Amino acid sequence: MTTQIIDSGQVEQHNASQRATLQADYDALGGMLSRRGVDIEALTAKAQTFAVALPSWGVGTGGTRFARFPGKGEPRDVTEKLEDCAVIHQLTRATPTVSLHFPWDKPADPKALRQQADSLGLSFDAVNSNTFQDQPGQAQTYKYGSLTAQSQAAREQAVAHNIDCIELGKTLGSKGLTVWVGDGANFPGQHNLRGALERYLDSAKGIYAALPDDWLMYIEHKLFEPAFYCTVIADWGTSFAAAQTLGDKAKCLVDLGHHAPNTNIEMIVARLAQFGKLGGFHFNDSKYGDDDLDSGSIDPFQLFLVFNELADATLRDGTFKPAYMLDQSHNVTDPIESLMSSAVEVQRAFVQAALVDRAALAGFQEANDALQSAQALKKAFRTDVSPILAMARLRAGGAADPVAAYRASGYREKVAVKRPPKAGASGSGIV
Numbered sequence: 001m002t003t004q005i006i007d008s009g010q011v012e013q014h015n016a017s018q019r020a021t022l023q024a025d026y027d028a029l030g031g032m033l034s035r036r037g038v039d040i041e042a043l044t045a046k047a048q049t050f051a052v053a054l055p056s057w058g059v060g061t062g063g064t065r066f067a068r069f070p071g072k073g074e075p076r077d078v079t080e081k082l083e084d085c086a087v088i089h090q091l092t093r094a095t096p097t098v099s100l101h102f103p104w105d106k107p108a109d110p111k112a113l114r115q116q117a118d119s120l121g122l123s124f125d126a127v128n129s130n131t132f133q134d135q136p137g138q139a140q141t142y143k144y145g146s147l148t149a150q151s152q153a154a155r156e157q158a159v160a161h162n163i164d165c166i167e168l169g170k171t172l173g174s175k176g177l178t179v180w181v182g183d184g185a186n187f188p189g190q191h192n193l194r195g196a197l198e199r200y201l202d203s204a205k206g207i208y209a210a211l212p213d214d215w216l217m218y219i220e221h222k223l224f225e226p227a228f229y230c231t232v233i234a235d236w237g238t239s240f241a242a243a244q245t246l247g248d249k250a251k252c253l254v255d256l257g258h259h260a261p262n263t264n265i266e267m268i269v270a271r272l273a274q275f276g277k278l279g280g281f282h283f284n285d286s287k288y289g290d291d292d293l294d295s296g297s298i299d300p301f302q303l304f305l306v307f308n309e310l311a312d313a314t315l316r317d318g319t320f321k322p323a324y325m326l327d328q329s330h331n332v333t334d335p336i337e338s339l340m341s342s343a344v345e346v347q348r349a350f351v352q353a354a355l356v357d358r359a360a361l362a363g364f365q366e367a368n369d370a371l372q373s374a375q376a377l378k379k380a381f382r383t384d385v386s387p388i389l390a391m392a393r394l395r396a397g398g399a400a401d402p403v404a405a406y407r408a409s410g411y412r413e414k415v416a417v418k419r420p421p422k423a424g425a426s427g428s429g430i431v
Contacts, residue, residue, distance in 0.1 A: 002121035005087045006409045011399050014408055018390075018400035026387040033383075038355065040388065046354055047385075047392035050347045052283065053097040053125035053325040056105050058339055059084040062292070062329030071334065073416035078105040079116060080419060084336055086120035091405055093398035094343045097125040099325050100172070102165045103135055110171040117172075125325060126176030126218060126280075127169040131158040132226075147203035148183040148196045148232050155199065159206040166210050176279075176323065178253060179207065180220035184227020184234070196232045201245055208246045217250045218279045218323070219243055222258035225290060235259075236268045243277050251279025255327060256306070257290040266305040273313035273320065280323030281306075283346050292329040294338045296345030303346065304381045307353035315358065334412060340402040344389060351388055355380035 030040035059081050061071045075081040082098065089095045098117065107113040117123060131146035140151060146158035158181075166177055183200070185191050204219075211217055221239040222231060233239055236252060243250040252272050259265060272278035285291070285298040296303050313320050324346065330338045357376055364373040390400045399405035406412075 003086070003119050004090060005083055005120070006090055006406070006411060008397075010409050011091070011397075011405055014405040015394055015400050019394070022387060022390050022394065022400050026391050029384070029387045036357075043351055043354060043385070044388050044392050044395070047347060047351050047388055048093075048396055050094055050350050051096050051324070052094060052343055052346050053099045053323070054085045054088060054095045054339060054343075055325060055327050056081045056085070056098055056100050058326060058328050058330065059088075059335050061335060062331050064331065069331070070421065073412055073414075073419045074421075076419055078107055078113065080415075081105070082113075082116055082120060082122060083415075086122060087406065087411060088336055088339050088343065088402075089120075089122060090397075091393075091399040091402035092340050092343045093393050093396035094347050095326075095339070096121065097123050099125040099128060099178070100169075100174075101128040101130060102161075102168060103130060106168065110168055114172050124169070124172045124174045126178045126216075126323060127165050127172070127174050128178045128180070129162045129165045131161060132180070132182040145181075145183040145191075145196070145232075147179075147181050148191075148199045150191070155203050159203050162207040163210045166207075166212075166215070169215075170212065175214060176216045176218055177207070177211070178218040178220055179204070180222065181233065182222075182226045182231070184231035185229045186227060187229055190229070193230060197238070197242075200232050201242060204242060204246055204250075208250060211249050215249060216279055216323075217246065218253040219246075219250060220253040220255060220258070220282070222255065222290065223260055236272060240272065240275070240277055243279075250277075252277045253280050253282065253323075254278070255282035255284070255290075256295075256302075257282075257284050257286040257292055261288070265302060266309045269306055269309040270313070273309065278313070278320075278322055280325065282325050282327035283342065284326070284328045292327065294328060294330075294333070294345070295326060295342035296349070300345065300349070301381060303349040304352050305377070307349040308356060308377060308380075310350075311353040311356065312358075336406060336412070337403050340406065344402065347389055348385055351385045352380050352383060355383055355385070 033040050056078060060074050075084055085098045131142055134141050140154040140157045147155060149155050162179060208217055219239045219242050221233045221235055223234050224231060239252040243252050254268060256265060269278060283295045285293040285295055287298050326339060326342050328338060328342060361373060361376040364376060394400050
């Protein structure tokens, strides 16, 4: 039986106060959609199929290069992170998996951690390796690179860590490994550009060889930071070339904040999907760079356009199923509230993309009618599907308004008492 962190009676009391208004809004939206030839019940059923993974590090307060300001009741270890993740899934019913980051989340007893997750109604998504930080007691430094380091000993250490992550993931029931490295250069001439990629591929082959047959290796690219002149895996083209070189189990992972300003991310999505190398996403939003802001908080239309391409790819290939995960840093908000809001916004874009009249859009495109093609997308994007999302949550046992139900529960205040600040402990490894 699944353990409910927030009393189910409290959730039902919240839903009872919302039910009449929600039903009226749902019926009104249903009537409008019916006039378009769209069945609201089919869309609600589709919304209930949506799932996005939570980042374990996201339930703690993040920070900047200058400071970190811890919040009340932050999780102090991976078991407390799972409790917070369970709250998010209980109220949104859209976040059934958790992505762990090692060694931040390395458990003393992996089997016990998996049992805890099972009891909370959670399972584990792809695990993440960390070779962008030196850990206490490690023999080799990553200051000058990890998988691409000039030092063979440092490269071997980084490969061994990734293999350890795979072994941990197997025990936890994961089926994937995400590899991101900050390797690169800050000065022209600091390293040989071609040689660095050659070393990366050589190291990555050692990791790839350790993958179980039913696992995927997600290669994450990022344009900049901490390498400000050149990053070894800087863009989708390099990520794609690496994935092609490694084999069928290697896929590309797209983080929405890892691109140059004004990059056409939806086109990258289309290209990677076309060639069978789109493995998954880290969802967030940005204004200036890799801001890791709440999903949909700055450019919800871009998020919709990404899902528009994903919907097209799914129609072309019914087996297409990329992995979805939130990857955010919360500095001034309650992380639980931000992650709930983000899960809803990503689900919103998923449902809005399903509203696009594909036949009409194809007709406008074939007729070279640029204006009407754009309006076909805008029509779906402008449709407020909030009643569909709320009804999907309600029917699945979640909360009509997750943030309101969470605040009414007093969860943050309760855990603040149970989790006094711990010197040197951080709810998030991202600073």
